[in-house]
Amino acid sequence: MIGLRPSASAFRQAYSGCTGRVRVPVSASGPASGRFLAARVQVSAPFSTVSLAYDLHEPAKPVADKQTSPIIFMHGLFGSKKNNRTISKVLARDLRRHVYAVDLRNHGDSPHDHRHDYPAMAADVADFIRQHGLKEPTLIGHSMPAHSNHPPKTRGAKTAMALALHEPDLVANLIAVDNAPVDARLGSDFGWYIQGMKKIDEAGVTRQAEADEILAPYESSVAIRQFLLGNLHRPSAASKTQQFRVPLPILARALDHLGDFPFKSPAEVRFAKPALFVRGTQSKYVPDEVIPLIGQFFPMFELVDVDAGHWVISEKPEAFREAVIRFLEPKE
The missing domain is CATH 3.40.50.1820 (Alpha/Beta hydrolase fold, catalytic domain)
Incomplete structure (x- = not known):
């Protein structure tokens, strides 16, 4: 293998207990030698993985x-x-x-x-x-x-x-x-999208056409609006309203980095x-x-x-x- 890479523990340590801009010390050898430099994170403990669908x-x-x-x-x-x-x-x-x-x-x-x-x-x-x-x-x-x-x-x-x-x-x-x-x-597009998507969640829409009308001032492209609205779902079989399945607050915080x-x-x-x-x-x-x-x-x-x-x-x-x-x- 050419070069060195940071260990899994270095990935976790880089973010553990940190808020703001993190810079991992770089040396010629050791677990941080891959120069993993992170930008604006907000975590309080080492991260764990999730099981992907x-x-x-x-x-x-x-x-x-x-x-x-x-x-x-x-x-x-x-x-x-x-x-x-x-x-x-x-x-x-x-x-x-x-x-x-x-x-x-x-x-x-x-x-x-x-x-x-x-x-x-x-x-x-x-x-x-x-x-x-x-x-x-x-x-x-x-x-x-x-x-x-x-x-x-x-x-x-x-x-x-x-x-x-x-x-x-x-x-x-x-x-x-x-x-x-x-x-x-x-750019600012995705933060703008999230604002529009939050408006949709707050409105309690029952049809995608209603959601599209709310999102239109935030994005003129029909194709992109359809892409974003593809994340709408009904949380349960009994639910009439549609909501976004993606966690908007989490993604909003992640945009900076x-x-x-x-x-x-x-x-x-x-x-x-x-x-x-x-x-x-x-x-x-x-x-x-x-x-x-x-x-x-x-x-x-x-x-x-x-x-x-x-x-x-x-x-x-x-x-x-x-x-x-x-x-x-x-x-x-």
């Missing part, structure tokens, strides 16, 4: 059992396993591999927890791999769509990259969709296994100037450009499918 997409004629070389698909903020259902089924069919589409913590059917950051999400996925006995999985991560003027704030891709760098022995390879291992300047990437020094932590970065050429989230940094963190990376915006998978599903298949098919 998932959908398993099984191929008709698998090349191996469901534990061997599966794909783990991760969504971003306000997403869920259902967002990746179609492409997961396609990849399961074409690659004849099992695909696990997971709900990350505080999303979908997975448990809620007061902590929501990349180390915690990566640790959840690592535990998922161990709990299910998965061998040499492929990680695929993408973010939720964001307003065209601002970058997305939380990314399945950053969770995947953080896990690959922290525990490379657990992972066979990585696919990051329109994202890079860098800190991002955050979800733009940061937890690893800062590629000289000290690398993922020396194959990695594919799929970039939308009409998107601004993987500019040419960050490509050298990608190569430092992921020295065996490949870059594929797709003529699309940030919504690479939904805009150009066939181009994305072809890129993934070329990357994952056995090389002669």
Whole structure:
């Protein structure tokens, strides 16, 4: 393995009993040598992992059992396993591999927890791999769509990259969709969305059309509003009102630090296994100037450009499918 990585205890110690900006001491050796620098967290005790909900997409004629070389698909903020259902089924069919589409913590059917950051999400996925006995999985991560003027704030891709760098022995390879291992300047869109979503919860809506009317002043894009409203549900069979299944207060507190990437020094932590970065050429989230940094963190990376915006998978599903298949098919 190239470079050093922080231990699981270092991840926990970095946040234990801290409020505000945390800087982990960096040395040439020792548990904090991966330069894990966190941004604005609010926790009072070491974090624990949660058991992730998932959908398993099984191929008709698998090349191996469901534990061997599966794909783990991760969504971003306000997403869920259902967002990746179609492409997961396609990849399961074409690659004849099992695909696990997971709900990350505080999303979908997975448990809620007061902590929501990349180390915690990566640790959840690592535990998922161990709990299910998965061998040499492929990680695929993408973010939720964001307003065209601002970058997305939380990314399945950053969770995947953080896990690959922290525990490379657990992972066979990585696919990051329109994202890079860098800190991002955050816009205000998601805080604005949460305000609108809180208004919906307070209104006690019974129909999605009512919720959409409340959310419209907060977001003009119908597609993004539909995406956000996909988180509405009826808490019980007897309930007439709809509420958001995501814990809005927890996610609101997490927004300040979800733009940061937890690893800062590629000289000290690398993922020396194959990695594919799929970039939308009409998107601004993987500019040419960050490509050298990608190569430092992921020295065996490949870059594929797709003529699309940030919504690479939904805009150009066939181009994305072809890129993934070329990357994952056995090389002669």
